[in-house]
Amino acid sequence: MVKKHRTRYLLLLFLGVLILLSPFGDFTYQSTKAQTEDPVYQYFLPYFKQLTGVIPSTSYYITTTDTGYMYELGCQLGTRDAESKGTQDSVTVLDFSYPICASDGSFGAEFFGAGPASLNQVSISVKYFASGYYNCTGDDHTSTLVVGVGTNNKPFSCSTAAKATAHGAAWSAMVSEINQWMLNEGIFHQVQAYGASDIELGWNNPTLTRAWITGYEQQEENFFLHFGDAAGCPYEEKPWYTCGSAEWDIEDVWYVSWGAPSALPLPLIYLTSGVHAMQWAYLSQYSVAQHGYPMHFTGVFTQSGACLQFPGACSGTENTPEQAYEQLLYELNKNPETAQTLRWKTDIRWILASEINSRGFIFDEFSESTKQNALLNEISILEAALSSELLKAESRTLIEEKLERYQEIADNIELSRLIPAPKLFD
Numbered sequence: 078m079v080k081k082h083r084t085r086y087l088l089l090l091f092l093g094v095l096i097l098l099s100p101f102g103d104f105t106y107q108s109t110k111a112q113t114e115d116p117v118y119q120y121f122l123p124y125f126k127q128l129t130g131v132i133p134s135t136s137y138y139i140t141t142t143d144t145g146y147m148y149e150l151g152c153q154l155g156t157r158d159a160e161s162k163g164t165q166d167s168v169t170v171l172d173f174s175y176p177i178c179a180s181d182g183s184f185g186a187e188f189f190g191a192g193p194a195s196l197n198q199v200s201i202s203v204k205y206f207a208s209g210y211y212n213c214t215g216d217d218h219t220s221t222l223v224v225g226v227g228t229n230n231k232p233f234s235c236s237t238a239a240k241a242t243a244h245g246a247a248w249s250a251m252v253s254e255i256n257q258w259m260l261n262e263g264i265f266h267q268v269q270a271y272g273a274s275d276i277e278l279g280w281n282n283p284t285l286t287r288a289w290i291t292g293y294e295q296q297e298e299n300f301f302l303h304f305g306d307a308a309g310c311p312y313e314e315k316p317w318y319t320c321g322s323a324e325w326d327i328e329d330v331w332y333v334s335w336g337a338p339s340a341l342p343l344p345l346i347y348l349t350s351g352v353h354a355m356q357w358a359y360l361s362q363y364s365v366a367q368h369g370y371p372m373h374f375t376g377v378f379t380q381s382g383a384c385l386q387f388p389g390a391c392s393g394t395e396n397t398p399e400q401a402y403e404q405l406l407y408e409l410n411k412n413p414e415t416a417q418t419l420r421w422k423t424d425i426r427w428i429l430a431s432e433i434n435s436r437g438f439i440f441d442e443f444s445e446s447t448k449q450n451a452l453l454n455e456i457s458i459l460e461a462a463l464s465s466e467l468l469k470a471e472s473r474t475l476i477e478e479k480l481e482r483y484q485e486i487a488d489n490i491e492l493s494r495l496i497p498a499p500k501l502f503d
Contacts, residue, residue, distance in 0.1 A: 132161065133398035133422040135382065136170035140189045141433045142198055144205040151209025158220040159213065168343065168376065168421040170225035170273050170304055171206060173199050176244045178235040184247040186228055196251045199226065203255050203270060211264040225273030225302045226252055230281040230289065238288040245292025248272055253296045272301030276333050278308045278321025283329040290337045302343045303334040304378045312355035327363055335364060335372040343421065346377045346401035347394035354401070358408035361415040371414060376421030377401040383426050398422035
């Protein structure tokens with residue numbers, strides 16, 4: 078009799094485990110972050126396992142041309158992956174700011190006040206970051222990193238379709254050159270480069286944005302990561318919304334984020350209300366309805382690191398990578414036609430002037446870079462001076478006082494100029 082009861086108990090235990098692991102064994106989780114409508118999230122257990130298995134990476138707004146610093150940033154990620162259990166798969170976007178179309182016909186990026194700098198300098202910065210990552214993974218030979226070589230769709234000096242197309246072509250050629258260098262160096266098996274663009278609907282019109290992509294696709298082998306927004310786009314609760322300004326429509330947003338052959342969406346999911354995730358899920362439903370196939374998302378892009386650097390600058394847009402991942406995965410998996418897993422979580426932060434330890438490179442094709450970068454040059458010079466053991470105490474005190482002022486000015490400039498007030502679409 079005891080044996081019979083034991084057998085029955087083991088059978089019931091086995092069946093219970095099967096039910097728990099099956100799609101019918103769901104459980105309810107209430108998000109700790111307040112949502113617009115206080116939705117109740119229901120997750121399947123395999124989904125929860127997948128959610129917790131993706132480690133967030135750090136992305137950067139690049140404000141320096143210091144190659145040694147770029148190497149150190151890559152090394153930090155490589156060390157993290159080497160010390161983490163198992164194989165890691167990450168993405169890091171290096172955002173070099175808006176495109177530069179120089180009067181002499183050359184191209185570059187603005188570097189958020191540290192430039193303008195040439196495409197050659199962008200390439201060098203990425204290579205140092207990639208080398209730092211590869212070398213610091215040590216005996217970890219399986220973890221991988223995709224570096225998103227980032228710009229955005231602000232027009233400025235690239236304000237015609239011809240210039241936007243030419244810049245896109247040059248950017249893609251640079252990405253190809255970086256990948257070829259990685260292959261030649263023997264590190265391509267762990268580090269690859271994609272293009273990347275922070276395409277935001279309020280920054281430019283769809284004509285110029287599409288023109289850049291047309292140029293980018295002249296190199297047929299390259300992907301680019303769309304890490305921008307879907308501002309104003311509809312979602313299930315508000316299907317009458319229209320995307321962006323009157324110039325944009327939902328088809329344009331679909332094209333620049335997924336419809337173009339080179340485009341892979343890594344959307345910004347900033348809003349703690351969950352609306353950003355709802356908008357992107359609705360776009361995937363649109364893709365199914367209008368094009369017969371859903372958008373496949375590579376992951377989520379957040380800015381909580383940047384928000385922590387400037388307390389009070391983010392109101393309702395400080396999703397953590399985990400919260401954004403949870404929101405988008407939930408919204409996508411509500412609909413069987415758009416259900417999917419997500420590969421990456423990445424969170425962006427600023428490289429502040431106070432973190433830069435040495436003067437960056439200056440390139441002849443942008444002869445005005447020294448003038449435009451005067452503040453950061455001063456900071457670099459003073460920080461280098463403080464590292465000298467021969468500096469007298471009196472001078473050290475004076476330099477520290479000046480440096481504190483320079484750093485406050487630089488930080489405030491970055492806050493005012495580079496982190497605009499959020500636009501909430503709730």
